[in-house]
Amino acid sequence: MWFSLLLIAATLFLYYPSFRYGFFQDDFLHLLNTQGPIGDLLKFFTDNSAIYYRPLGIQFAYWLQQKIFGPEPIYWHGISLLIHLLNTVFVYSLIAKITKNKPVSFLASFLYATSAVHFISLFWLAETNLLLGALVLFSSLNFYLSGQLTLSLILFALGLLTHEIMIIFPALAVLLRRPPRRYLAGVSILALGYILFRLVILPIPATGTYTPQFNLSSFNSLIWYGLWSFNLPEELKYQIVLWPPYIQPKFLVNFMPHLLIWSGSFVSLLAVIMLKTKPWRLTWLGLGWFMIGISLFLVLPLHQYPNYIIAGLPGITLLLSLALFKLNPFWRGLVVAIWLISSFLTLRITELTHWTVQEAQRVNRILVQAEHQYPALPTESVLTIKSDYQIKQALFDQLGFQFWYQNPNLKTYYGDVHDLMPPECAIIEARQENIRPCLADHHIYLLD
Secondary structure: OHHHHHHHHHHHHHHHHHHHOOOOOHHHHHHHHOOOOHHHHHHHHHOOOOOOOOHHHHHHHHHHHHHHHOOOHHHHHHHHHHHHHHHHHHHHHHHHHHHOOHHHHHHHHHHHHOOHHHHHHHHOHHHHHHHHHHHHHHHHHHHHHOOOHHHHHHHHHHHHOOOHHHHHHHHHHHHHOOOOHHHHHHHHHHHHHHHHHHHHHOOOOOOHHHOOOOOHHHHHHHHHHHHHOOOOOOOHHHHEEOOOOEEOHHHHHHOHHHHHHHHHHHHHHHHHHHHHOOOHHHHHHHHHHHHHHHHHHHOOOOOOOHHHHOOOHHHHHHHHHHHHOOOOHHHHHHHHHHHHHHHHHHHHHHHHHOHHHHHHHHHHHHHHHHHHHOOOOOOOOEEEEOOOHHHHHHOOOOHHHHHHOOOOOOEEEEOOHHHOOOHHHHHHHHOOOOOHHHHHHOOEEEOO
């Protein structure tokens, strides 16, 4: 019990800032698309407007949370954190089944829960679907190892409708235990059916950074995923070139103390694993788990983020826990402290620099301002905002204010109000008089 309370307390301490941030960008698209009655649920399974197919992980999850919580993001963040803690429970159960060692399992799950890689998944509500995908993946693996094969198959099928990360399940199942032939056949049929469905019936409209490829960039992704799994921040990807080695001088000067802590933490944790991890069977299992867990994202080397390690991270925390229990309690506690310090430092630096937080803050400022100036707007209105690409992106163009005012006919114009100004309002402006009443008569509203 004390360990569970410690784990929850440490996780809350690290991730409570996520509750400060509301909806932004993709959230508005999903919110508006899932406001219909229960009869609209079927259309979620035939929607091919996005590059991903996650009817349970996105559309149904948004629909259900809107029905329960409404547009109150603090409750949504609570659900995200709860899912993360449930994932941690399943990670503990999986490692306990594999190692038959409760202390190792406790420590591995603690490291998993407090890792900094979950930043995007917990700070951006649009990424809760990845947490849900991991939840179904880990629970299905648990039922598989417990011998409840039918339930495991059902969860596998549901998982494919939750997040494409579920496609790695067959490989992980084979890695953890040799499966019965009939079970393996069932899993294979479901996996092949899903692949054919996504290639033929609802083909993947992959473009830009989502274009699948496997080349030297994939190897670059592998290195970054490995570094991020030891709590190094995502920001390093934008400040450091791996080969030939180069670091931005300004970043080096401004973040020298942080770099020393991150480097010392990484070297210490890696050294513990390399010098102390035994037995070798579990070592190779942990490495295999990590590689399978990130394999899906290695073919998307232009779209790499730390939260994609979510399914492979238990392999790393298993290795680290096995190694730590070869140390005496003092050194073990010291290494865990290093892990927590590096995680805390990475999360706080990421909160200060990451684009997701910046976009959430932009949306919050603009919505507070809009509510103060215009608590309500007529149906056919145009809200004008000074041209700002970042605001436009954060609000998902037209969708942010349409959701906020619950008005699908509301238009947002990002530019100079003079582009829309009627002649009579221009005359009033020329007399240096207040033009807002005139604009309002034409349902044009200027947001300062």
